[in-house]
Amino acid sequence: GDLSPVTVIGLGPMGRAMATSLLRAGHPVTVWNRTARRADDLVADGATLAPTPAAAVAASELTILSLTDYQAMYDILGPVAESSGPSGVPDGSGVLDGRVLVNLSSDTPDASRHAAAWAAGHGATFVTGGVMVPAPAVGGPGAYVFYSGPHAVFDVHEPMLRLIGEPRYLGEDPGLAQLFYQAHLDVFLTALSSLLHATALVTAAGVPAADFLPGALTTLTTIPAMIGDGADLARRLEAGEHPGDLSTAQMMGATADHIVWTSEKAGIDTRLPKAVRAHYDKAITAGRGTENWTVLYETLKAGD
Ligand code: NDP
Known part of the structure; x- marks a missing residue:
């Protein structure tokens, strides 16, 4: 041809x-x-x-x-x-x-x-x-x-x-394709690790994985419904708007604590929930605990 x-x-x-x-x-x-x-x-x-x-x-x-x-x-x-x-x-x-x-x-x-x-x-x-x-x-x-x-x-x-x-x-810019690739894989790999960690948490308590995983997948798919579309979140992140009227970093951070403690009690790996908790701790330490969970974006922009 x-x-x-x-x-x-x-x-x-x-x-x-x-x-x-x-x-x-x-x-x-x-x-x-x-x-x-x-x-x-x-x-x-x-x-x-x-x-x-x-x-x-x-x-x-x-x-x-x-x-x-x-x-x-x-x-x-x-x-x-x-x-x-x-x-x-x-x-x-x-x-x-x-x-x-x-x-x-x-x-x-x-x-x-x-x-x-x-x-x-x-x-x-x-x-x-x-x-x-x-x-x-x-x-x-x-x-x-x-x-x-x-x-x-x-x-x-x-x-x-x-x-x-x-x-x-x-x-x-030749770096853009890999920047987007890595950013998408950041979301992807973290979600995959969270699915497996959460399954280990449940099975450590003797509950079959099959009783948990279908619901866990539903939780993943409800994230877009909670966030709204990406354009709206992007606008709020860029505007620095994090109104804490429905949920706060403080409340979400307490939940992150509970996940760490439940994981410790179950005797399973705690590194992923500790990393998540550290994100909330950082925002709360910065005095932003009464703002929406999206305020993590502000403190994550700074290096360790
Ligand atoms: P593999 O690791 O299976 O294949 C890698 C290829 O690279 C093979 O042809 C291998 O040759 C060659 N290779 C590696 N090192 C050398 C070297 N030093 N000298 C010569 N050849 C080398 O990768 P995949 O096909 O799975 O993936 C390719 C790329 O696509 C990766 O960057 C991956 O991250 C990406 N990707 C993969 C996805 C997937 O689901 N697999 C999805 C999306 C992206 P040999 O056969 O001789 O070992």
């Missing part, structure tokens, strides 16, 4: 799902992975396994990276970038020159910014991304991906990137 070729480097569960979506849409897909056998199923589905990272990058204008972290990219592409042209002979023009790298691996915003500068130093354009769904959901309904980096380059490749998930472009 006349669809543009694309290269995928990194064939963990995510990279394999991405390559599969691109193949299904009819793109010629070249893949490379440190452990070559992870490419077997993709090759059976029509992908081309490149013999080297240099050959993989040379095969397409666009290379998608799906690796554990950004260090893996330097491990794979560092030697390629420094050494030679596509011929393998050092000729002053590295294989990254003129290429577009889209790194969908997780790391810090600073790692993304550093990598964008590194890529630019080798003549490549760097787009950063964070995939917000697990591998089985890649390319399906509800999949979305945060992107940041050069807008014009992103726009050119947006139709292809859409095959991975709905693209959400955040801005030119």
Whole structure:
């Protein structure tokens, strides 16, 4: 077909799902992975396994990276970038020159910014991304991906990137995609830990997990109803409005105490509830205990 070729480097569960979506849409897909056998199923589905990272990058204008972290990219592409042209002979023009790298691996915003500068130093354009769904959901309904980096380059490749998930472009600063990724995962991981901690609290008392977990999930889904929409909370946080007429940090802090004490009595891990209690203590110590629980935002903005 006349669809543009694309290269995928990194064939963990995510990279394999991405390559599969691109193949299904009819793109010629070249893949490379440190452990070559992870490419077997993709090759059976029509992908081309490149013999080297240099050959993989040379095969397409666009290379998608799906690796554990950004260090893996330097491990794979560092030697390629420094050494030679596509011929393998050092000729002053590295294989990254003129290429577009889209790194969908997780790391810090600073790692993304550093990598964008590194890529630019080798003549490549760097787009950063964070995939917000697990591998089985890649390319399906509800999949979305945060992107940041050069807008014009992103726009050119947006139709292809859409095959991975709905693209959400955040801005030119290469750190933005990972900033949003980490912020969402902050909510996600904390909620997951709280679910498991709370289940341990209940089962320590001899209550089956099945008696508790469905209700716990309901509690998670009632948070939006309590908060209202995010735009309203954002407005109040930015305005510094924390009226304590319905509930206060003092009251919520007392509840946080009760969770710590119940956990201690149950003999289970207390670190998560102690961290939550510390957030309330900080606001109360700052003299803001009679304001709404959202006042935690004010004291959380300051470092430890
Ligand atoms: P995996 O850890 O399963 O795969 C990592 C890939 O990186 C493999 O191809 C691995 O190669 C390669 N790799 C790691 N270190 C090196 C290295 N030093 N040199 C060469 N290759 C290396 O990750 P996933 O596919 O699960 O995830 C990829 C990225 O997507 C991660 O950043 C993850 O945080 C993110 N993500 C994952 C989600 C998930 O549900 N799994 C959801 C959303 C984002 P090899 O096969 O040889 O080990």
